[in-house]
Amino acid sequence: MKRITPQLVASGKLDYVSVSLGGGNVIAPMGTPHGAYVYLAEGIKEVVKVPVFCIGRIVDPIMAEEILIRKRADMVGMTRANMADPELAQKTKEGRLGEIRPCIGLMTCWSRTAHPEGITCGLNPSVGHEEKFRMTPAGKKKRILVIGGGAAGMEAARVAAERGHSVTLYERQAYLGGQLVIAAKTINRVEMNKPIHYYQSQLKRLGVQVHLGTAVTRETIGRESPDEIIVASGGLPKGMSIPGAGSGQVVQGRDVLLGMAKTGNRVVVVAADGGMEGLSTAEFLADQGKTVEVLIPQYKAGQDLEKITGFHLFYRLNQKKVILTTRARIEAVKGKTVIIAKGSDKGQIENVDTIVLSLGSISNDALLRDLGSLKNKAHAVGQCRQVGGLFESISDGLKIGLEI
Secondary structure: OHHHHHHOOOOOOOEEEEEEOOOOOOOOOOOOOOOOOOHHHHHHHHOOOOOOEEEEOOOOHHHHHHHOOOOOOOEEHHEEEEEEEEOHHHHOOOOOHOOOOOOOOOOOHHOOOOOOOOOOOOOOOOOOOOOOOOOOOOOOOOOOEEEEOOOHHHHHHHHHHOOOEEEEEEEEEOOOHHHHHHHHHHHHHHHHHHHHHHHHHHHOOOOOOEEEEEOOOOOHHHHOOOOEEOOOOOOOOOOOOOOOOOOOEEHHHHHHOOOOOOOOOOOEEEEEOOOOOHHHHHHHHHOOEEEEEEEEEOOOOOOOOOHHHHHHHHHHHHHHOEEEEEOOEEEEOOEEEEEEEOOOOOEEOOOOOOOEEOOEEEEHHHHHHHOHHHHHEEEEEEOOOOOOOHHHHHHHHHHOOOOO
């Protein structure tokens, strides 16, 4: 292209050259280094006089400015970053960098290019639906109690406070973020921490009272005396009983990621979630030098994954020698031997130290069911209402924040 592009420019009909790339990196997912492809634009800039644009997971205005200062390119393409926060340029200009909603390469936008409702952003569901989700001041200011500081709860609190409500949020853990914190423990998913930092900044700016390390009871609700209750208590990991499994031989994947459970050197991961959870847990263990085999009950590994994210993930798992076995389930354990069924065939995996469960979530709705007469004030959002992904949880939080 360094030979071809000058000939194209010589026609005098090009105002600029935008340097992109194809293949499995055309839209770079989370885990791709930021600015990874600027060197391509830099190379073309060496041989042409017209302005050169660069692209490739550039989501930070400071990085974009650095590219321009160093004259590596003349213009920076930040399509997804501007979808995540259409006010990115204005907030940058005003020095409000901490208020920018980050693009984390979640790829919801790309996965929805053929969706009947159109393209949108996993962290900003109002993109493409600005009129539907238009922010208007609340007609009547209310006292809002949000129970749960995961994605759905934080978004609901943000939107309600933005509209003028007085909002208090309780989270039983000592930190905000819910399952975002767990997902961020894997090396290629650390950007799941970024939305947490964004929400912390927003909740502080909007004066939301946040109580961490505090479980909510009916007594707590009585003391707060809210006008409306948003229950965003999230999801709990599914479990399963395995005949013959010994004490400590079966652990939850989420506990492994949080460092609350240890595994031996040879691990079987049961990945029934259909998405990232089981497969990224397997990668996490492989990065620790473990020998890992993943049992997947579905016909296809990661059947719910966005395709480019899956392409990158499966490449890494292959490089790390993680074995993926589809249409497989555990029937029993005999000592360190795991008996499996694959369709109508039987098999076994020898010398297994630990079985790790990544089966997805079930709704954590116990508090919601225990509210009694307070239920008429309650609104369930996120996985507490219906198990789903990050996009669904934030969508739920946004909708209820606009409705109350």
